[in-house]
């Protein structure tokens with residue numbers, strides 16, 4: 090799901106979509122330091138410092154996620170700033186065991202200059218330059234961002250939540266205009282690793298929607314890798330009980346439908 094092989098994955102904080110089915114909802118918003126998660130912490134690992142600033146004592150924190158569960162703003166007090174140099178040293182420690190780096194999120198391209206600097210440093214480092222560099226994205230970045238990243242990025246994995254724009258707005262609170270353009274552009278500059286079709290029952294899983302989406306993708310590049318992902322409720326935020334999980338048999342059928350349209354590199358998850 091994070092790209093080919095074993096990967097070091099970096100989750101950046103902050104996203105410009107508000108997806109109903111988000112599986113990392115605590116990465117959507119930057120922490121506003123309201124302090125609501127401080128008291129619920131069972132380890133007293135959180136304090137409010139002047140600012141106000143919610144600070145975590147990482148030696149005490151047990152990563153129980155209570156603070157994430159109680160945050161009403163889709164955030165976490167555990168996110169932190171890190172310099173490219175420090176991140177590079179962390180990557181160096183694991184370099185023998187991995188094949189690449191993936192920046193995910195949140196939305197990775199909202200911090201595109203950081204991603205550019207990180208990937209540039211990796212490519213310039215003789216010990217790390219063998220690691221592939223991928224971005225896992227909602228596809229909302231404009232072309233100039235992809236063009237900036239392209240010389241140092243090996244591939245992008247783009248989610249397509251719906252081809253129909255009104256449905257896309259329903260599912261993500263954002264238009265898909267830039268997403269479709271990103272898929273086209275990345276395919277054109279040979280930086281599209283895969284498109285992920287997120288199947289949400291009742292929204293985009295009917296045969297007509299799947300066929301229209303597959304036809305659109307085929308027109309862009311019939312050789313692209315397509316990953317069909319069924320919606321599961323595990324890890325999603327509260328308040329989306331109205332969403333239905335995908336049926337495994339239907340997912341297999343959708344995968345077959347994509348293959349029958351001529352795609353050969355199809356994965357169903």
Ligand code: SF4
Pocket residue numbers: 129130131132133134135145149150151152153154155156157
């Ligand atoms: S994950 Fe959050 S709630 Fe749990 S111990 Fe760490 S700071 Fe406290």
Ligand code: SF4
Pocket residue numbers: 119120121122123124125126127143156159160161162163164165166
């Ligand atoms: S993580 Fe959420 S609850 Fe905790 S301080 Fe930040 S915004 Fe408030």
